Amino acid sequence: xxxxxxxxxxxxxxxxxxxxxxxxxxxxxxxxxxxxxxxxxxxxxxxxxxxxxxxxxxxxxxxxxxxxxxxxxxxxxxxxxxxxxxxxxxxxxxxxxxxxxxxxxxxxxxxxxxxxxxxxxxxxxxxxxxxxxxxxxxxxxxxxxxxxxxxxxxxxxxxxxxxxxxxxxxxxxxxxxxxxxxxxxxxxxxxxxxxxxxxxxxxxxxxxxxxxxxxxxxx
Amino acid sequence: xxxxxxxxxxxxxxxxxxxxxxxxxxxxxxxxxxxxxxxxxxxxxxxxxxxxxxxxxxxxxxxxxxxxxxxxxxxxxxxxxxxxxxxxxxxxxxxxxxxxxxxxxxxxxxxxxxxxxxxxxxxxxxxxxxxxxxxxxxxxxxxxxxxxxxxxxxxxxxxxxxxxxxxxxxxxxxxxxxxxxxxxxxxxxxxxxxxxxxxxxxxxxxxxxxxxxxxxxxx
DNA sequence: AGGCTAATGACAGCGTCTGACAGTTGACCA
DNA sequence: TGGTCAACTGTCAGACGCTGTCATTAGCCT
Numbered sequence: 001x002x003x004x005x006x007x008x009x010x011x012x013x014x015x016x017x018x019x020x021x022x023x024x025x026x027x028x029x030x031x032x033x034x035x036x037x038x039x040x041x042x043x044x045x046x047x048x049x050x051x052x053x054x055x056x057x058x059x060x061x062x063x064x065x066x067x068x069x070x071x072x073x074x075x076x077x078x079x080x081x082x083x084x085x086x087x088x089x090x091x092x093x094x095x096x097x098x099x100x101x102x103x104x105x106x107x108x109x110x111x112x113x114x115x116x117x118x119x120x121x122x123x124x125x126x127x128x129x130x131x132x133x134x135x136x137x138x139x140x141x142x143x144x145x146x147x148x149x150x151x152x153x154x155x156x157x158x159x160x161x162x163x164x165x166x167x168x169x170x171x172x173x174x175x176x177x178x179x180x181x182x183x184x185x186x187x188x189x190x191x192x193x194x195x196x197x198x199x200x201x202x203x204x205x206x207x208x209x210x211x212x213x214x215x216x217x218x219x
Numbered sequence: 220x221x222x223x224x225x226x227x228x229x230x231x232x233x234x235x236x237x238x239x240x241x242x243x244x245x246x247x248x249x250x251x252x253x254x255x256x257x258x259x260x261x262x263x264x265x266x267x268x269x270x271x272x273x274x275x276x277x278x279x280x281x282x283x284x285x286x287x288x289x290x291x292x293x294x295x296x297x298x299x300x301x302x303x304x305x306x307x308x309x310x311x312x313x314x315x316x317x318x319x320x321x322x323x324x325x326x327x328x329x330x331x332x333x334x335x336x337x338x339x340x341x342x343x344x345x346x347x348x349x350x351x352x353x354x355x356x357x358x359x360x361x362x363x364x365x366x367x368x369x370x371x372x373x374x375x376x377x378x379x380x381x382x383x384x385x386x387x388x389x390x391x392x393x394x395x396x397x398x399x400x401x402x403x404x405x406x407x408x409x410x411x412x413x414x415x416x417x418x419x420x421x422x423x424x425x426x427x428x429x430x431x432x433x434x435x436x437x438x
Numbered sequence: 439a440g441g442c443t444a445a446t447g448a449c450a451g452c453g454t455c456t457g458a459c460a461g462t463t464g465a466c467c468a
Numbered sequence: 469t470g471g472t473c474a475a476c477t478g479t480c481a482g483a484c485g486c487t488g489t490c491a492t493t494a495g496c497c498t
Contacts, residue, residue, distance in 0.1 A: 093428065131358065134358050134361075135354035135355050135357065135358035136354050138354060138357035138358055138360075138361065139350065139353050139354035139357055141357075142353075142357065142397070142401075164398075164419070164420050164423055164427075165423060165427045167398045168394075168395055168398065168420055168423055168424055168427045169427050169428060171391075171394030171395055171397060171398045172390075172391040172394050172395070172424065172427075172428055174394065175387075175390030175391050175393065175394035176387055176390055176391070178361070178390060179383075179386045179387065179390045182361075200383070201383050201387055204383055204384060204387055205387055205391060205428060206425075206428050208383075208384045208387045208388050208391075209312065209388060209391055209424060209425050209428060
């Protein structure tokens with residue numbers, strides 16, 4: 001349902017156990033996914049690591065897939081939150097750009113509360129390289145796009161249904177984000193490399209679309 | 220494997236029967252998908268309509284999903300073919316834009332040889348509105364993007380690995396295409412409506428990204 | 439006609455996921 | 469403290485997608 005789970009709920013031994021089970025299942029799942037491969041990991045194996053029945057796994061996660069995207073959901077929530085926080089003076093593009101940077105900087109501790117960040121990065125690479133997970137990832141991305149488009153429209157005082165610009169801007173922006181995300185997954189650079197890559201790609205978007213491509217090869 | 224199947228193969232009763240079976244399976248699948256829903260249709264039901272064992276279905280289609288995307292694959296091939304045919308003087312964006320228009324105009328008869336075009340349009344809407352199919356659709360779209368980026372890079376004499384512009388341009392372009400495709404799927408307009416919508420959205424891409432959004436509401 | 443080979447059907451099996459039912463355990467109250 | 473209720477869980481059974489195997493059928497070729 002939500003992304004953040006902290007020590008805020010009324011406690012209770014029951015709640016505690018539930019969270020423990022869920023966290024254990026999540027960690028076990030991601031660990032198995034990233035070492036053995038997603039398709040090669042069965043839900044029974046995950047459940048067995050946590051000493052729980054397969055049925056119980058499906059009570060915490062609607063699907064095997066959902067476990068793989070738990071952290072990703074959190075990141076998305078952070079991004080949207082940061083986007084809403086951007087000052088109105090920024091252009092839509094600047095706002096999205098800055099929201100991405102801010103989100104990456106502030107999300108780390110929230111992730112670490114659930115699983116090691118390093119495990120999450122491995123999971124991200126896995127998603128990018130596993131066809132079925134990549135498909136799910138892209139669909140989730142478009143759902144996020146819709147949410148973002150609504151935020152942008154609100155910022156600019158526009159109606160998404162009559163004015164195409166919010167959706168067009170978001171589509172172009174996320175297109176670039178996807179490309180950089182994929183390239184980063186293929187290469188070996190760390191998280192800093194991603195930020196750098198994203199920066200340079202975003203900067204080139206407008207001139208690229210303008211049409212004339214001077215052969216200023218950067219080799 | 221390929222998309223086009225015409226009366227060119229050496230005939231032979233065997234080949235004939237195979238094509239008949241495949242076509243029948245395809246039509247039955249799409250018909251059931253679009254009436255009953257994708258998830259609600261079982262492979263057994265499809266096979267039963269064609270009087271064939273379930274095993275045989277999987278000999279013609281690697282998956283239930285593959286059947287749903289058969290026509291889509293053809294369309295994609297046509298698009299790439301048209302793109303290669305665009306004159307070098309056009310900018311990358313113009314070339315993609317024109318290739319889309321040309322492909323839509325020339326593909327209709329090829330589709331009709333397999334299934335009624337109307338059935339294909341219904342199938343497209345189904346894909347857009349069925350989560351699992353939408354996910355697959357988006358993944359396929361990114362694979363197409365990669366092919367297109369290579370073509371663009373070749374046109375411009377660039378190297379995709381060192382110059383980000385081909386991928387960035389393609390990503391932005393397909394982002395817009397996806398938005399229009401989705402909107403068209405939600406609304407009730409015919410094929411002409413799609414072309415019109417795509418035209419207007421593509422035209423607005425560059426000014427939209429430029430940043431300043433004059434409040435010239437089009438209501 | 440008869441042999442060769444490709445296509446099919448029938449069957450068994452794996453893995454994801456769901457529904458139904460029963461047992462256990464924590465929460466709450468008298 | 470003990471008992472009741474609700475939540476959580478395990479077990480079982482089954483649907484469905486998909487695959488391997490093997491015997492059978494049907495087109496093809498000489």
